Amino acid sequence: MEPAEGAEEERSVQCPVCLWELPSSDINSHLDRCLQACGDEAESSGSEPEPPSAEAEPSSKRPRLAAAPSGSHAEGRPEEARRAAGSPVLSFFHTCRGVGRSGAGRNEAAAPTGRGRAVVRSGDVLARKLHGKPLAERLRPDTLCHYVGQEQVLGAQSLLRSLLESHEIPSLILWGPPGCGKTTLAHIIANNSKKNGMRFVTLSATSAKTNDVRDVISQAQNEKSLFKRKTILFIDEIHRFNKSQQVVIDRDQLFLLPSHAQDTFLPHVECGTVTLIGATTENPSFQVNAALLSRCRVIVLEKLSVEAMEAILMRAVRFLGLQVLGQGEQPSTSATGSGSKSSESLVYIEKKALNTLAYLCDGDARTGLNGLQLAVQARVAVGRTTAKGGATDGIVVTEEHVKEGLQRSHILYDRAGEEHYNCISALHKSMRGSDENASLYWLARMLEGGEDPLYVARRLVRFASEDIGLADPLALTQAVAAYQGCHSIGMPECEVILAQCVVYFARAPKSIEVYRAYGNVKECLRMHTGPLPPVPLHLRNAPTKLMKNLGYGKGYKYNPMYKEPVEQDYLPEELKGANFFKEREM
Numbered sequence: 001m002e003p004a005e006g007a008e009e010e011r012s013v014q015c016p017v018c019l020w021e022l023p024s025s026d027i028n029s030h031l032d033r034c035l036q037a038c039g040d041e042a043e044s045s046g047s048e049p050e051p052p053s054a055e056a057e058p059s060s061k062r063p064r065l066a067a068a069p070s071g072s073h074a075e076g077r078p079e080e081a082r083r084a085a086g087s088p089v090l091s092f093f094h095t096c097r098g099v100g101r102s103g104a105g106r107n108e109a110a111a112p113t114g115r116g117r118a119v120v121r122s123g124d125v126l127a128r129k130l131h132g133k134p135l136a137e138r139l140r141p142d143t144l145c146h147y148v149g150q151e152q153v154l155g156a157q158s159l160l161r162s163l164l165e166s167h168e169i170p171s172l173i174l175w176g177p178p179g180c181g182k183t184t185l186a187h188i189i190a191n192n193s194k195k196n197g198m199r200f201v202t203l204s205a206t207s208a209k210t211n212d213v214r215d216v217i218s219q220a221q222n223e224k225s226l227f228k229r230k231t232i233l234f235i236d237e238i239h240r241f242n243k244s245q246q247v248v249i250d251r252d253q254l255f256l257l258p259s260h261a262q263d264t265f266l267p268h269v270e271c272g273t274v275t276l277i278g279a280t281t282e283n284p285s286f287q288v289n290a291a292l293l294s295r296c297r298v299i300v301l302e303k304l305s306v307e308a309m310e311a312i313l314m315r316a317v318r319f320l321g322l323q324v325l326g327q328g329e330q331p332s333t334s335a336t337g338s339g340s341k342s343s344e345s346l347v348y349i350e351k352k353a354l355n356t357l358a359y360l361c362d363g364d365a366r367t368g369l370n371g372l373q374l375a376v377q378a379r380v381a382v383g384r385t386t387a388k389g390g391a392t393d394g395i396v397v398t399e400e401h402v403k404e405g406l407q408r409s410h411i412l413y414d415r416a417g418e419e420h421y422n423c424i425s426a427l428h429k430s431m432r433g434s435d436e437n438a439s440l441y442w443l444a445r446m447l448e449g450g451e452d453p454l455y456v457a458r459r460l461v462r463f464a465s466e467d468i469g470l471a472d473p474l475a476l477t478q479a480v481a482a483y484q485g486c487h488s489i490g491m492p493e494c495e496v497i498l499a500q501c502v503v504y505f506a507r508a509p510k511s512i513e514v515y516r517a518y519g520n521v522k523e524c525l526r527m528h529t530g531p532l533p534p535v536p537l538h539l540r541n542a543p544t545k546l547m548k549n550l551g552y553g554k555g556y557k558y559n560p561m562y563k564e565p566v567e568q569d570y571l572p573e574e575l576k577g578a579n580f581f582k583e584r585e586m
């Protein structure tokens, strides 16, 4: 209806929150709804508690992936990452503020009445959850109730659990493979102890200097004497203290730090000014100073089981609001398992994909969560660019997608399975084919995928004889030295030792002469029928009189006694003249 003659035409105003144009008479009620919606959304997207303050929090891990689909060239740059992922042109600020759960639920924004509707899809909510902090960091549990697995050390009746519950924290060394939850456990202890009035300070052995240790100690002393507050010091990657600091290594020095640091440090662990929690992926018996080790309780964490990984992934699925599709289920049918209402979620993930991810990440939760994040991110990005109107409705993340996600975020490498054998075979063949680039590539694929360096080193020792042999006898020395080097210093420092050896082998001349000849001998033995020929008497040793009487050693010509080459048979009579070095027909 046209406004009545003379009536004042109502002005349009822009909502300062969602930037929507609407009649000025509606602005107040709209604003209330909009702010409410924004608050609700912030709560829902940040449903996982934020970590405690920087001082008290165990350091965040260097994420093993940036929060953008790889290959987008947007890694680490949130704005570009968002663009690469096909996010709407609206900035995060605008999108966030326009989203709410009023009315029909999360798919519907706080839409102004009267002039169209601003519908923000749950896909947008999802996109925001996928960007910024890596999923693994966002989902790092703050309490034991979200900490999955490791029952052997944290079960209901375990000593550690009762110590944690009674806030009695002893000095600990947390030893376990990557991504099994060492830092997370320290994080939980940090939260616990803060509630109990303790300080929690973090140092990373990769970046801390001696002065940092001294500062921590003197602060801890002050806190104890002035406020009776104890300090827990978390040292991540404790095994790296010596190596990254490039200090002179003396086996008896605490942490291999200069002596003035150890002089101040150890007594304070002992008298309780500082409670030490160290995390390491390396065997502490070799990597942590014995004096310190004897004052700490070593907690051995294991690779997370497939079931534990599934639980961690399901928590991520719920956080992202994905729907899980059982076998044979289609996106349109009612999906189960994610715990979110089907009307809310437009992105699906196959149950099989989750199982595969749980299996392939080899007990490393960070790898699993990164893989999930990348797979979903990539699917959402593709879905948005191909779908009409950029909607993400009906996107399904399949097993293939998570495998791809894993391959990009980490290295798809199944240490226990086929990939382990495929990669070592590819390495062996590349060195044999003298392709130094391919050799290095396969080596890196394995090591970056978490392969045991000693497994590779053992193969190199074998290769030195099998494929290089007497063409360069030094190759064997190289390989054995590489094996010992790996054994002594472990990963990641030993990677370059293996790389050097692998390149040496790729470039070395090759000879299978010995390998083939030995194979011929084995074949000869296998093919023999009847009793094996006796050792010729003249080759036998005769340590007793009886043996001498039996003719042992009789007629043996002791070579050093002869100036000229000696005519003598060394093979059994029936093999006289056999030549194992002759090439056999393959």
Ligand SMILES: Nc1ncnc2c1ncn2[C@@H]1O[C@H](COP(=O)(O)OP(=O)(O)OP(=O)(O)O)[C@@H](O)[C@H]1O
Binding pocket: 061, 135, 136, 137, 138, 139, 140, 141, 146, 147, 148, 149, 150, 176, 177, 178, 179, 180, 181, 182, 183, 184, 185, 279, 280, 281, 312, 365, 366, 369
């Ligand atoms: N037991 C667990 N329960 C739940 N989530 C876990 C668990 N372990 C690891 N995670 C998840 O994996 C991420 C990485 O774990 P965390 O940093 O604790 O591993 P870590 O053992 O310290 O690894 P690294 O040796 O590589 O530093 C965490 O942010 C968390 O999201």
